[in-house]
Amino acid sequence: MRRTVHPSEHGFTLTELLVALVIGTLLATAVFAFFLNSSQIITNQSTTTDMWQRGRNALALMRQAVESAGFGLPQASNCPNGIAAYIANQSTTSPFSMTAITASVQSGSAYDPTTLSQIDTYSLMTVTGGASFGNAPVAQITKTPSNQSATLFLNNVNLIKIHDMFVVELPGQACLMGQVTKVNSKGQGIVGNNINFSSGTSPFNSPGGFSGIAGTIYNINGIDFTNANFLDLGSNNFTINQFTIGDNGGTATPTLYLTQYTTNQSAGTAPGRQALARGVVDLQLEYGLGSNGAITQWVLPKNYTASVTQQILAVRIAMLVRSTRYMPNETSPASFAMPTPTGQSPQSYSVPQNNGPGCLQGDCRHYAYHLFESVVPVRNSIWSGP
Template sequence: MRQADVSETGFTLTELLIALVISTLLATAVFTFFLNSSQIITNQSSTTDMWQRGRNALAIVRQAVESAGFGLPQVSDCPNGIAAYNSNQTTSPFSLTAITASVQSSGTYDPTSISNINTYSLMTVAGGASFGNAPAAQISSIPSMTSQRVFLTATAFINSGDIFIVQIPGQACLMAQVTNLLTQGNGIGIVHNSGLSNYNPSGGFNTLAGAIYPGLSSTAFVGANFIDLGSNNFTINQFTIGDSGGTATPTLYLTQYTANQTTSSTRQALARGVVDLQLEYGLGNNGAITQWVLPANYTGSATQQILAVRIAMLARSTRYMPNETSPASFVMLPNQNLSYTVPTSNGPGCLQGNCRHYAYHLFESVVPVRNNIWGGS
């Protein structure tokens, strides 16, 4: 009978089991390491993306505030408003308010039920002519109140499509749109034809004045100021937050209107994850801010101008982070003692309704108002 050679002996069962357990532990540790690393990288990427989106959106809002009021007439020029033609094809006093902030309606986005805070929408208006708010010319004459021709002292830099305001000192301000320039043979001036622009009613200035400025005659236009607001760069920017009734991630949208657009404006998504927008007016005169107020508490005043706008915009990541927990609330405007409470249930666009498992950042900026504007409302 052959004896077993000691050189043929292998691992015992115990040794194999120990090796298997060690290999399993090592594999688990490596897998856990890579899983955690992947989650960290994913969270960092999501946070970086939120920062980038928030910074870009804040820069666009800042630019709109800085441009607000350029080219618009002073409140002293048109104290009773501007007679303009609106989308309902009727005349109305159109204030051309440079900065308007109002509480969003519950039909668009309303976080009051979860954070007990009002979110604002923002609208800015800026002219686009190189003249600013200085008159581009004076009116020599108009044939009649129903005429669509305006004779001017000069037409340099006035272009077809430009929005303009006729400012009759102490009497009226009327807004219309240039449809083409008069030729030299017909005199120097412009035409504001009702068939070529939605801003021009039939009946000319007679219809525009209507019941707002009754009793105007064509002789009152002699020597009136012709203020050119430009066309493409005459811009109305409207910033709002929407969330599709709470089923989608809250998003900051921009709807932009220009003077000569032929189609209706559509809102553009600026930044996903913007959950709150708060604004504060810095009021004062002679360049010195004396108080900060919420837009809802401000009434336009020639003695208390808006010198700066404080913007507080809260953004969150778009990725759910189950292992992360955000602060319970964020102070939006310290002067007003306003705080946004992060919802832990029924949060708009949040997985499982708990919005605290997302990364947040509060973007803040104080924007000086560079143009002498009407005020806000």
């Protein structure tokens, strides 16, 4: 006997099942797309926030270095050409003319963006003294055995301590820097007060005495050191800061590094570079020049010539930072306009699309970028520059 099917017992038809499946698929796709889009937005926001934080921190450290530069160092009028200095553990052991603020075009294997971005990238060096005596000399030289000697005879050694950095002023000739490695006072079996600056103990001392420190920068042969001022820069706060960009030959994300030289540095050990901020791809610097506290012009360091009438009153910092995460759905501008002094050719950083350092597939346009800028007043009375 045939059973009668009640209307309430009817199931779904094939058409109804297909319609429901299509609607469910569309809803699932929409929900998945929503979550995927939300995830990308959150990731991009996190990446951008990280980039901002890294840039702000690096800029703050550079500002602090510029503001402290020149403290406890000789006046510009005493050392108009800077100070002839020597650091054995640098990439070169040649003496250099050290000034409180030095900006120079960066090149070489560490990081050279000129072939990709068509712009010169700068490195920055600042020097801060640690003297509690200010710029006042603590002694005068009474005798120097020879220009190659590592011994100086002084009229007074009471305020001088081992490890103190010092500067000898030769008016109209040179300013030479070294580090005290031994202090000999009267009553110790020594004829007269004297100090030693041995190269085997300190990386700031040349094997050739003052002749090695001066090198070819100054000709000190035959110069009489008698009555020259001896300035004690102290030891606790003496610091040389070097800010450079490196990328390990293009295989890693460009990174801003800080190398610090201090008085407690061992003679045979070079200080390590500290990574400050990944993603720093360009650093531009300008000098604000003027007199009597008023800036009259801005110049690029490579175009600047030292002048007795124009002091560095401020430093303009422009630092271009990119994200460290690849962002396939984002496309950066092809170039970024960089600050340019009035009357000079405009500068721009071109974003590499091939062989970009540390970029996925070499294309650097799929990253976020931001240009950090700051004008930093120079607080200390320093010489004009390199």
